[in-house]
Amino acid sequence: MQAPLVMIVDDEAPFVETMTKRLEKRDLRILSALSGEEALEKLGKNQNTDVVILDVKMPGMDGVETLKRIKRDFPLIEVIMLTGHGTIESAIEGMKLGAFDYLLKPCEIEDLQAKILQAVEKRREHEERIKQAKVREALIRHGAS
Amino acid sequence: MSGSPEDRHTKKRMGLYHVETAGDGRSTLKKRVFSVVVLSIAAMIAVSALILYHFYHSYRDKTYAHLNILVEKHRRDIDSFLKENLGAIRFIAKIFTFDELRDASFLENCLMNLQSHFNNVFVDLGVINARGVQIAYAGPFRLGKALYTEAPWFKKAIQSEYFISDVFMGLRGLPHFIIAVRENHNGHAWILRATIDFVAFNNLVESIQVGETGLAYIVNRGGSLQTKTRADVMKEGEILTILGEMEKGRYGQTYITTISGRGGNKYLYVAALLKDGQWLLIYRQKISDAFREYNHALRVAIAIILLGGVCVVAMGILLTSRVTRQMEKGEREREAMSAQIVESGKLAAVGELAAGIAHEINNPVAIMVEEAGWIEDLLEEEEFRESKSLKEFHRALEQIRTQGRRCKEITHKLLSFARKTDSRIHNVKLNQIIEEVVSVTAQRAKYAKVAIEKNLQEDLPCLRLSSTEMQQVILNLINNAIDAMEPDGGRIMITTRSDQNALVVEVEDNGPGIPEANLARIFEPFFTTKAVGKGTGLGLSICYGIIKKIGGDIEVESHVGKGTTFRIKIPLPVARGSATLSATSDQTSDSDRMNRGV
Numbered sequence: 001m002q003a004p005l006v007m008i009v010d011d012e013a014p015f016v017e018t019m020t021k022r023l024e025k026r027d028l029r030i031l032s033a034l035s036g037e038e039a040l041e042k043l044g045k046n047q048n049t050d051v052v053i054l055d056v057k058m059p060g061m062d063g064v065e066t067l068k069r070i071k072r073d074f075p076l077i078e079v080i081m082l083t084g085h086g087t088i089e090s091a092i093e094g095m096k097l098g099a100f101d102y103l104l105k106p107c108e109i110e111d112l113q114a115k116i117l118q119a120v121e122k123r124r125e126h127e128e129r130i131k132q133a134k135v136r137e138a139l140i141r142h143g144a145s
Numbered sequence: 146m147s148g149s150p151e152d153r154h155t156k157k158r159m160g161l162y163h164v165e166t167a168g169d170g171r172s173t174l175k176k177r178v179f180s181v182v183v184l185s186i187a188a189m190i191a192v193s194a195l196i197l198y199h200f201y202h203s204y205r206d207k208t209y210a211h212l213n214i215l216v217e218k219h220r221r222d223i224d225s226f227l228k229e230n231l232g233a234i235r236f237i238a239k240i241f242t243f244d245e246l247r248d249a250s251f252l253e254n255c256l257m258n259l260q261s262h263f264n265n266v267f268v269d270l271g272v273i274n275a276r277g278v279q280i281a282y283a284g285p286f287r288l289g290k291a292l293y294t295e296a297p298w299f300k301k302a303i304q305s306e307y308f309i310s311d312v313f314m315g316l317r318g319l320p321h322f323i324i325a326v327r328e329n330h331n332g333h334a335w336i337l338r339a340t341i342d343f344v345a346f347n348n349l350v351e352s353i354q355v356g357e358t359g360l361a362y363i364v365n366r367g368g369s370l371q372t373k374t375r376a377d378v379m380k381e382g383e384i385l386t387i388l389g390e391m392e393k394g395r396y397g398q399t400y401i402t403t404i405s406g407r408g409g410n411k412y413l414y415v416a417a418l419l420k421d422g423q424w425l426l427i428y429r430q431k432i433s434d435a436f437r438e439y440n441h442a443l444r445v446a447i448a449i450i451l452l453g454g455v456c457v458v459a460m461g462i463l464l465t466s467r468v469t470r471q472m473e474k475g476e477r478e479r480e481a482m483s484a485q486i487v488e489s490g491k492l493a494a495v496g497e498l499a500a501g502i503a504h505e506i507n508n509p510v511a512i513m514v515e516e517a518g519w520i521e522d523l524l525e526e527e528e529f530r531e532s533k534s535l536k537e538f539h540r541a542l543e544q545i546r547t548q549g550r551r552c553k554e555i556t557h558k559l560l561s562f563a564r565k566t567d568s569r570i571h572n573v574k575l576n577q578i579i580e581e582v583v584s585v586t587a588q589r590a591k592y593a594k595v596a597i598e599k600n601l602q603e604d605l606p607c608l609r610l611s612s613t614e615m616q617q618v619i620l621n622l623i624n625n626a627i628d629a630m631e632p633d634g635g636r637i638m639i640t641t642r643s644d645q646n647a648l649v650v651e652v653e654d655n656g657p658g659i660p661e662a663n664l665a666r667i668f669e670p671f672f673t674t675k676a677v678g679k680g681t682g683l684g685l686s687i688c689y690g691i692i693k694k695i696g697g698d699i700e701v702e703s704h705v706g707k708g709t710t711f712r713i714k715i716p717l718p719v720a721r722g723s724a725t726l727s728a729t730s731d732q733t734s735d736s737d738r739m740n741r742g743v
Contacts, residue, residue, distance in 0.1 A: 012508050018515040025522045057504075092581055092616075101588070106511035106553050109518050 004120040005048055007031040009039040009066065010055040010082070019053070026113050036061030040069055049077055051119045053112070055105070056083040056090050064093060071098045076126060078119035082107065177469055182461035186454055193450045197443065204439040212355070212415045212435070213399045216428045219353045219361060220398070220417040226349055227309055227324075227420060230266060230341060233259060235307060235326045237270075238337040243330035246272050246281060246337060253283040259339070268321065268340040275303065275334045284340070286317050298323060302336050309420060312343070312371045319343070322371070347372045350426070356437065359430040363419070371424055384425060387416045403432060503556035510556070514549035517542050572607040573615065575641055575648055575715075582619040583639070586627070593627045594634025602642045609718040614691045621684040622652040622711050629656035629709070643717075647697070650713045658705040667701060 006028050010016050013034060020030045031046060033039035036058060043049055052070060056063035067079050081094040081102035094102055100119040103112060237246070237255055245251050252270050259267045269284020277294030293299040296315070302308040302325035312322045325338045350372045353361045362374035368384045383404060391400045400416045413435050415428040433440060521542045524535060532538070583597050590597050608615075619639075626637045640651040659667060659674075666672045668689040688711075692699040696716050703709040 012512060014512045015508065015515060018512065018519050022515065022519050022522055092585060095585070104553070105507060106514040106549055109515075 003027050003029050004050040004116065005029045005031065005046065006116055007033060007039060007042065007046070007049050007052045009033045009036065009052060009058075009063075011035060011058045012055075022109055023113070023116075026109075028113075028116065035059070036063070036066030036069075039066055040073070043070065043074055043077065047074060049074075050123050051100075051116050052077055052079045053082055053116070054079050054099075056081055056094070064090065064097065067094060067097050067099055076123060076130075078123050080112070080115050080119060173469070178462050178465045181465045182458050185457040185461055189450065189453055189457060193446065197446060200442070200446075201439065204436070204442075208435055208439075209401050212401065212413070212428065212430075215353065215355065216361075216415045216417050216426065217398050219350075219428070220419050220426050223350060223363075223426060224419045226266075226346070230263065230339070231307055231309060231324050231326075233263065233267075234324050234337055234339045238326040238328045243272070243328065243335055249281050249283065249289075252281050256283040264345070266342050266345050268342050271338045273299065273336040273338060277303075279338075288316060291316055298325065299336070302327060302338070303334060309423075311365045311369065311423075320373070322346075343373075353428060355428075356430055356434040358434040359428065361426060361428045363424050363426050365424055366422075387414075388418075388425070391416065391418060506552065507556045510549055510552040514546060514553075517545040517549070570609050570611060572609060573612045575605055575608055575615070575650065576601045576603075578612055578615050579619055579639055579641065579650070582616055582623060586620065586623050590623075590627055590637070593631050595627050595630055595637060596635075597623070597637045597639065600638065600640045605641060605643055605648055606717055608648060608715055610695045610715070614695075618688045618691050618713065619650070619652070621688050625684060626652060626654035626656060626709070630654060635708075644714070647714045647716050650715070651710055652713075653708060653710040655708040658707055658709055659701070659703040660705055664701060664703060668699070 006023060008016050008019050008023070008030060009032075010019075011034055016032045016034065020032050023030050031042055031049065033042050037060060039052065039054070040061075043052070054063045054066055054070075058066075061069075063081060063083075067081070070077055070079055078100040079094075079098070081090070081099045082105050083090050083094075083102060090102075100122065101115050103115065237259075241251070241255070246255070252272065256267060256270045259270070269282065269286060269288070271279045271284070271288065271291075272281040273279045273293055277292055277296070277299050279288060279291040279293065282289045282291070298308065298310040298313070301310070306327055308323075308325045308327075310322045310325070312320050314320060321340050321343050323338050323340050325336050327334055327336050329335070350361055350363055351374070353359070360374065363371035364384060365371055366384075366388065387400055387402065390402075398417055402414050402416075404412055404414055406412045411432040413430050413432050417426045417428075418424070419426050521539070523529065524532075524538055524542075529535060529538075579599065579601065583599065587597065623637060623639075626635075630637075635655045638651075638653045640649075640653070642649050663672075663674060668685050672686075689699055692713055692715070698714040700712050700714075701709065702712065
C-alpha cells in the first residue's frame, strides 16, 4: 500500500519545512501549503490526499473556514486541527465541523504521527466501505439485469 | 504577603483614612438622626398645636355660647319672678280700695291668697300712708304702726309708681327686699308693700347649677350682695368694669370675662343685667371646671403627642441609622466596585499583553521544538550513530523538548487566562456542556489511565450563563483531576443534580487528595503544588472567578489518600412568567453560531 499522503497547512514556513522533513522521515508523503487558499488549490490537484494537518490561526482564510471548505469539497479527507490557542472552543468547533481530532501546538511528533495514522485508517475504512457499497450496488444491478 | 515598605506605608495611610472616614460617618449619622428627629417632631408639634388651638377655640366658643344661653334664660326667669310678684301687688292695690286694705283682716286674707297662689313667696303685706306710717300689716312680724318715714326704700317708693328695693335688714333685722306700689286715696298717696321671701328668692337665683363649681348670685350696682352666696363676691371695681363694658352694648345681654380669684384659681364670670339694670346676675364657674372636658382631651392629646414624639424619635433613629448604614454599605460597595473595575481593567490589559506575547512566543517555540526533533531524527542516521557526543546530543535535545513543553504549558495557560471568551449569557444545558468537555478530554484521560464516569440528573432546568466560561470551569477541574492522578491513573466521577434553587456539579476524583494546609489557598491566583513548569496556578482561580461572577459558589472537600471533590453550586435564574426555563432557541442558535463558525 502506498504511503499516506499528508498535507501540512501552516503560515509559519520554517514550521512547515521542519514538519515536512520529520514526517517524511516517518514514511509519510507530505504536501505543504502556507495558507488556506493554497491548501484548497493543492487539494484540488491532489484529491488522493489522506489527511490535512491544519493550523487554526492563519492570516487570510483561517483554519476553521478552510476546514469547512475541505469538508464541503473533499468530504473523504480527514483533518487534524493544530491550534496555537489553548482554547477549547476552536477544538470543539473543529470537531463539530467534522475534524478528526485536534492537537495543541507545539505537539509531540509521535502524537501527531499516531493521529495521522488513525485518521488514515479511518479514511481507508471509509473508502473501503464506499467501494464495497459500490460493488454491492453493481452486483444488485447485474443481478437485476 | 508582606509587600514593600512603600506598600505598607500606603496601606497604613489608607487605614488612617478609613478611620477618619468612620469617624466622619458617625458624626454624619448623628447629624442626620438629629435633623430627621427635629424635623419630624417640629412638624408633629406644629400640626398638634394647630389642631389643639382650633379645638380650644371651638370648645371655648361652645362653652361660652352654652353659658350665655343658660345665664340669659336664668336672668329672664328672675326678671319674670320679680315682674309677676310686682304685677300681683299692683293688681291688689288697683282692685281693692285703700279702705278695704287698711282693714287688717282683709289684708291678712289678701296675704293668705297671695301666699297660696305664689308658693309662699310673699312674707307679709303692709299699707303705709303718705307720712310713712304703716297703717295696716299682715304677716309674721309685729310691725303694726311701724314708721318708715326715714327708710330709704320709702323715700324712693313714694316717689314712683312702683318700686322693688335692694336687699336690706330693715326693722325686722333680717335680709329681705320689698315690692312697693303707690296709689292715691282722696288725693293722698299711700303704699302697698310686700316683702319677698328671701330664702325662696335665693333658691331661685342659686338654682342654676352647672358642673361642680358653677353658681349664681346677684349684686346691685354698688356691689352689695342681693342673695346669699358662698362665692367670693366680685370687687366693686370689677363690677363697674363689667357694667361699663355691658353698657357699651358690645356684648348683647350677657358679658363673659375671666378673673383670678383667691388661691390663684381662675374663674369664668358671666354677667347679665336684671331688674331694669339695677341688679347684676353673676354666674361664676372655675375655668378648670368649665373646661373640664377640654382639659381631659388636652391631657389625652398631650399623652398621644408625647407617645408619638417618642415613636418619632425612636423611628427617626432606627430608620436613619438603617438608611445611613445602607448608604455607607452602598458607598463601600461602590468603592470596592470601582477598585475592582480598575483592577479588572489592569488585569484585562495584562491579559491582552500576555495573550499577545504567548501567541507570538508559541510559534517560534513550536518551530524550535520541531527543529530539535528534526536533529533528533537526523541523529538516528548511520553517520551520527558512532559519534562520541551522541549521548550528550540526546540529553541536550531532550532538555530542549522539555523546556519547549514548559513554554507550551505556560503559553497555553496564559492564553486560557487572557483569551476573549464569549461571555454572552445564554440559556444553557449544564449536562450538555459536561458531555462536550468530557468528550474533548477523553483522549487525554485515556492516555493518563483515568476513567471519566458521569452521573447526570436528567431534565435539569437551563442555566443563564456563558457556555464558554462554564466549559472552561469544567475543563479546568477535569484537567486538574487528571494531573493529580497521573501517572497511576484513577477515576473521575462527574455528578449533576438540582438542589432547591440551584444546580450542583460535583467533580470527584480518587486521587491523592490535597493537604489541609493547601486547601485554603488553592483558589489563590498563581498558587500551585505542581512541579515547576507543570502548572501556572491560574486554573482554579479562573474557575473561582467565573463561578463567583455568576453568583454561584465553589467549594472543595479533600481527604489525603482518598480523593478530592469540587462542588459547584449555580443559582437557577429567577423565573419570569414561567416556572423554569426549558431548552430554548438560545441554545440552538448558539450551536448554529458555532456551526457557522462565527
